[in-house]
Amino acid sequence: MELLKGKKGIITGVLNDKSIAWYVAKTAVEQGAEIIMTNTALAGRFGQTKALAESLGCPFIEADATSIDDLTRLTDSAMEHFGGKFDFVLHSIGMSPNVRKKHPYNDIDYALMDKTLDISALSFHKMLQTLYKKDALNEWGSIVALTYIAADRAIWGYNDMADAKALLQSITRNFGVIFGSERHVRINTVSQSPTATTAGQGIEGMDRMLQWADSVSPLGNADAQDCANYVCTLFSDFTRKVTMQNLYHDGGFSSTGLTVHPE
Ligand SMILES: NC(=O)c1ccc[n+]([C@@H]2O[C@H](COP(=O)([O-])OP(=O)(O)OC[C@H]3O[C@@H](n4cnc5c(N)ncnc54)[C@H](O)[C@@H]3O)[C@@H](O)[C@H]2O)c1
Numbered sequence: 001m002e003l004l005k006g007k008k009g010i011i012t013g014v015l016n017d018k019s020i021a022w023y024v025a026k027t028a029v030e031q032g033a034e035i036i037m038t039n040t041a042l043a044g045r046f047g048q049t050k051a052l053a054e055s056l057g058c059p060f061i062e063a064d065a066t067s068i069d070d071l072t073r074l075t076d077s078a079m080e081h082f083g084g085k086f087d088f089v090l091h092s093i094g095m096s097p098n099v100r101k102k103h104p105y106n107d108i109d110y111a112l113m114d115k116t117l118d119i120s121a122l123s124f125h126k127m128l129q130t131l132y133k134k135d136a137l138n139e140w141g142s143i144v145a146l147t148y149i150a151a152d153r154a155i156w157g158y159n160d161m162a163d164a165k166a167l168l169q170s171i172t173r174n175f176g177v178i179f180g181s182e183r184h185v186r187i188n189t190v191s192q193s194p195t196a197t198t199a200g201q202g203i204e205g206m207d208r209m210l211q212w213a214d215s216v217s218p219l220g221n222a223d224a225q226d227c228a229n230y231v232c233t234l235f236s237d238f239t240r241k242v243t244m245q246n247l248y249h250d251g252g253f254s255s256t257g258l259t260v261h262p263e
Pocket residue numbers: 012013014015016018019020021039040043063064065066091092093094095119146147148191192193194195196197198199200201
C-alpha cells in the first residue's frame with residue numbers, strides 16, 4: 001500500500017521511539033509520504049528526535065508550539081522545503097506542569113494550569129491560525145490532533161489535562177468550520193487508548209487505567225502502531241468528508257458500560 005504517495009506533511013511530538021508521533025511518522029513514510037519532524041529545542045537536545053528524524057531521512061525543525069514566531073518560521077520552512085503547500089499535520093503535543101509537580105485537581109496551581117492549557121490546547125489554535133494565515137495546506141488536506149476520553153468523562157488522575165483536551169476538541173470543531181468551508185481542509189481529533197509513552201506514564205494511576213481499559217475494551221487497547229495506522233487513513237484521500245469529529249480509537253472502550261464481556 002502507498003496510501004500517502006505524493007503527500008507531504010508535518011509531524012509534531014516525536015520525543016523518543018515510544019512516542020505515538022514516532023509511529024505516525026514511520027508509518028506515513030512507509031505509506032509514501034514526505035515529512036518534516038518538529039519538536040522543542042529541549043526535545044531536540046535531550047530526546048531522540050534528531051536521531052529518529054535522521055533515520056527516516058527527514059528534516060527536524062525546532063519549534064515551541066506555544067510560540068507564534070516559532071510556528072510561523074516552521075510553516076515558512078516547511079513550504080520552502082516542500083516547494084509550496086503541503087497536505088497533512090499531526091498535533092501530538094501534551095504536557096501538564098501540575099501533573100509533573102503532583103498538584104492534585106483540588107489544589108491546582110493556576111499559573112501552571114495556564115501552561116497546561118497553552119501547551120496542550122492553545123498550541124493547536126496557534127498552529128491552525130498560522131497554517132490558515134499562510135494558506136499552507138492543499139485542498140483536501142487533513143489535520144489531526146490526539147486527545148483522550150478524559151475530555152468527555154471524568155477520569156481520576158488526568159487532572160487539568162482533561163480540561164486541556166476538552167478545549168482541544170472544541171478548537172477542532174470551531175476551526176473545522178472555517179478550514180472546511182473556505183479551504184476544504186479537514187480537522188479531527190483521535191481519542192486514543194491509554195498508551196505507554198513518556199507523557200502517558202506521567203499521569204497518576206495510568207498503569208492501572210491502561211490495564212483496566214484493556215480488560216474492558218472488547219478489542220483490547222489500541223497501541224501506538226494501531227493509532228498510527230488510523231491517523232494515516234485520516235491523512236489519506238479515503239476520508240475526505242470526515243471533519244470536526246472526535247474519533248474514538250480505543251478498542252470499543254468509549255461505548256462499553258459496566259458489563260462483563262464474554263471471553
Ligand atoms: N499516552 C497516552 O496514553 C495518550 C492517550 C491519548 C492521547 N495522548 C496524546 O498523544 C499525544 C502524544 O503524547 P505521547 O503519549 O506520544 O507522549 P510523548 O511524551 O512522547 O509526546 C508528547 C510530546 O509533546 C511535546 N511537547 C511538549 N511541550 C511542547 C511544546 N511547547 N511545543 C512542542 N512540543 C511540545 C514533547 O516534546 C513530546 O514530544 C499527546 O497529545 C497526548 O496527550 C496520549
